Amino acid sequence: MGRFLKHELSGWKAWEIIWLAAACTVITALSVHWGDDALGITMALTGVLCVILTGKGKMSCYLFGLVNTVLYAWIAFEARYYGEVMLNACYYVPMQFVGWFMWKKHMDGKTKEVEKTRLTVSRQILLLVLSAVSIYGYGLVLKRLGGNLPFIDSMSTCLSVLAMLLSVRRLMEQWIVWIVVDVVTVFMWFADYQKGGTDIATLLMWCIYLLNAMFMFVKWFRESGEHVNEV
Numbered sequence: 001m002g003r004f005l006k007h008e009l010s011g012w013k014a015w016e017i018i019w020l021a022a023a024c025t026v027i028t029a030l031s032v033h034w035g036d037d038a039l040g041i042t043m044a045l046t047g048v049l050c051v052i053l054t055g056k057g058k059m060s061c062y063l064f065g066l067v068n069t070v071l072y073a074w075i076a077f078e079a080r081y082y083g084e085v086m087l088n089a090c091y092y093v094p095m096q097f098v099g100w101f102m103w104k105k106h107m108d109g110k111t112k113e114v115e116k117t118r119l120t121v122s123r124q125i126l127l128l129v130l131s132a133v134s135i136y137g138y139g140l141v142l143k144r145l146g147g148n149l150p151f152i153d154s155m156s157t158c159l160s161v162l163a164m165l166l167s168v169r170r171l172m173e174q175w176i177v178w179i180v181v182d183v184v185t186v187f188m189w190f191a192d193y194q195k196g197g198t199d200i201a202t203l204l205m206w207c208i209y210l211l212n213a214m215f216m217f218v219k220w221f222r223e224s225g226e227h228v229n230e231v
Contacts, residue, residue: 007112008053008060016056019215023048023208031201043071044205051209054167055175055216057113059103066096075202079192082147083138083157091161099168106170116224118172127162127173134158149188156184172224175217182210 027048031041046068053061069092076084106115119127139154147153159181166174189203 004059007107008058010112012056016052019212020049020052023052023212027201027204027208030204034200036201039071040075040201043068043075044201047072047205048208048212051178051212051216055212055219057108057111057116059100059107059114062096062100062103065099066093069093069096072202079189080148081153081188081192082145083142083150083153087157087160092164095164095168099164102168103170114170116172116220117170118221118224124173131158131162134161149191152184152188156181156188159184172217172220175213175220178213179210179217182206182213186210 024045027044028041031044036044046064050061050065050068053064069088073085073088073093076082076088103114107113108115135151135155135158138158139151142150142153159177163174163177163181166177186203186206189206193200193203
């Protein structure tokens with residue numbers, strides 16, 4: 001345990017520490033100010049820690065991710081975003097364990113961060129086509145279930161599945177997909193808030209996710225270099 005904590009705490013740059021502290025402080029303070037409950041605040045805080053630690057390439061992201069996905073599934077169920085519920089309960093929860101073991105095999109002994117790679121252009125195009133087909137098909141399913149904003153929900157869900165797969169494969173392209181997911185999901189939870197929803201912490205969490213994805217895209221683009229992954 002001591003060795004694990006030492007690795008998780010090592011190698012942080014000043015801007016990364018400032019960003020982590022600022023994001024956690026802002027989401028906690030504003031959520032309390034706007035009267036969100038303890039469940040929503042805990043879910044949002046663990047989510048922010050998860051995505052920032054993912055960007056940093058630290059394995060502890062999966063510990064916070066496990067807590068976050070369970071709590072988020074419950075909150076999404078109450079908001080009738082069934083795609084989000086199924087995504088988190090049936091996919092994200094088990095993928096926290098998959099990601100942990102896959103990252104453990106590819107940790108850089110010098111930086112104490114996960115090794116970062118990127119896809120070929122042909123693989124990127126293939127993923128784009130498959131994503132479009134999946135979004136349309138799943139949107140039809142959610143519409144029949146009577147879900148709220150079915151095609152927006154489908155886009156968020158399908159792209160999140162893709163982004164998580166890219167993440168456990170240590171691929172830079174995950175951050176491009178996460179940016180799209182975050183924009184769509186911010187819109188989705190803003191629409192819920194406008195209709196009288198009280199999960200302000202959830203909306204704030206996704207706004208911070210969006211900023212984080214932009215920062216981490218730059219970081220991973222630089223650090224993946226010429227390490228191309230064909231899978």
